[in-house]
Amino acid sequence: MMETLARAIEVTRRYGSVTALDGVSLDIRRGELVGLLGPNGAGKSTLINLFAGLRRPHSGRVELFGGSPADPVRRRDIGVTPQETGLPSTLRVREVVDFVTAHYPRGAARGELLERFGLTGMERRQIGGLSGGQKRRLAVALAFAGNPRLVFLDEPTTGLDVEARRALWDAVRDFHAGGGTVVLTSHYLEEVEALAERVVVVDRGRVLADDTVAAVRDIAGMRHVTLTAGELPDLPGVVRAERDGSRVLLLTADADALVRALVRADVPFTGLEIRPTSLEEAFLTITAHEPQAA
Ligand SMILES: Nc1ncnc2c1ncn2[C@@H]1O[C@H](COP(=O)(O)OP(=O)(O)OP(=O)(O)O)[C@@H](O)[C@H]1O
Numbered sequence: 001m002m003e004t005l006a007r008a009i010e011v012t013r014r015y016g017s018v019t020a021l022d023g024v025s026l027d028i029r030r031g032e033l034v035g036l037l038g039p040n041g042a043g044k045s046t047l048i049n050l051f052a053g054l055r056r057p058h059s060g061r062v063e064l065f066g067g068s069p070a071d072p073v074r075r076r077d078i079g080v081t082p083q084e085t086g087l088p089s090t091l092r093v094r095e096v097v098d099f100v101t102a103h104y105p106r107g108a109a110r111g112e113l114l115e116r117f118g119l120t121g122m123e124r125r126q127i128g129g130l131s132g133g134q135k136r137r138l139a140v141a142l143a144f145a146g147n148p149r150l151v152f153l154d155e156p157t158t159g160l161d162v163e164a165r166r167a168l169w170d171a172v173r174d175f176h177a178g179g180g181t182v183v184l185t186s187h188y189l190e191e192v193e194a195l196a197e198r199v200v201v202v203d204r205g206r207v208l209a210d211d212t213v214a215a216v217r218d219i220a221g222m223r224h225v226t227l228t229a230g231e232l233p234d235l236p237g238v239v240r241a242e243r244d245g246s247r248v249l250l251l252t253a254d255a256d257a258l259v260r261a262l263v264r265a266d267v268p269f270t271g272l273e274i275r276p277t278s279l280e281e282a283f284l285t286i287t288a289h290e291p292q293a294a
Pocket residue numbers: 015016018019020038039040041042043044045046047083187
């Protein structure tokens with residue numbers, strides 16, 4: 001059994017009347033590269049802030065390396081890149097890196113760290129003079145300044161162009177290949193797909209799915225097929241079927257095959273519509289209902 005580095009057990013966290021996390025349980029094991037996927041306001045940043053010891057849960061428990069995230073000794077072995085890049089604009093790149101690195105017993109070598117994130121030659125530049133993408137890369141690089149065992153990257157590639165995004169993906173992959181554990185958040189399945197093996201889908205403070213990227217991709221690729229028809233025969237690949245008067249809604253991973261089967265079965269239908277499901281819709285539908293016949 002792989003060692004668990006971070007763990008949330010039935011965690012609830014509110015902000016005023018907003019429940020940001022609602023009974024979330026999650027284990028992050030050593031060597032994993034986990035993507036937290038979910039729409040705006042899903043609770044991803046809140047979860048990272050709890051693991052990083054920046055916030056405390058209202059109920060449930062959060063553990064980091066088997067202890068409390070509030071313990072500074074445990075926090076030495078993590079790195080975090082927050083969603084907002086707030087670095088002092090008058091300082092030079094070199095000064096910021098040295099300042100952050102100095103906080104750790106095993107700080108990274110500056111030159112090597114900057115190289116990994118495509119910032120070589122920028123040591124003397126002031127933060128305020130960097131481009132948005134360069135600032136972002138620096139903020140992500142700082143998460144690795146202490147040679148952490150576990151890093152939390154909150155939307156690491158926001159604001160990066162394609163090339164910079166790929167370079168950052170490579171840096172994250174290198175860290176992972178060297179035995180590092182990564183938790184990253186994203187709104188985009190493609191980003192999670194490019195990096196992660198395991199994806200945890202979060203929405204409205206709850207974990208909707210915790211599975212392989214392939215399994216989640218299948219669910220996310222579901223289509224809603226709706227049509228007006230009478231009694232329907234058994235159709236292939238229907239995950240869920242629902243009737244509302246004469247309107248039938250079918251959920252399937254392969255809409256083309258479904259439509260071909262409908263035509264072959266020679267059942268009269270009108271008003272055929274096919275549309276993608278949102279990730280949320282797909283997961284809610286699948287987790288809330290068992291397949292049933294129309
Ligand atoms: N400091 C705060 N004060 C009040 N409400 C907050 C605070 N932080 C988060 N929230 C609320 O908690 C919920 C979860 O927010 P959170 O930032 O964790 O989501 P997220 O998944 O990271 O979203 P995004 O992708 O937009 O960053 C949202 O409804 C948000 O408005």
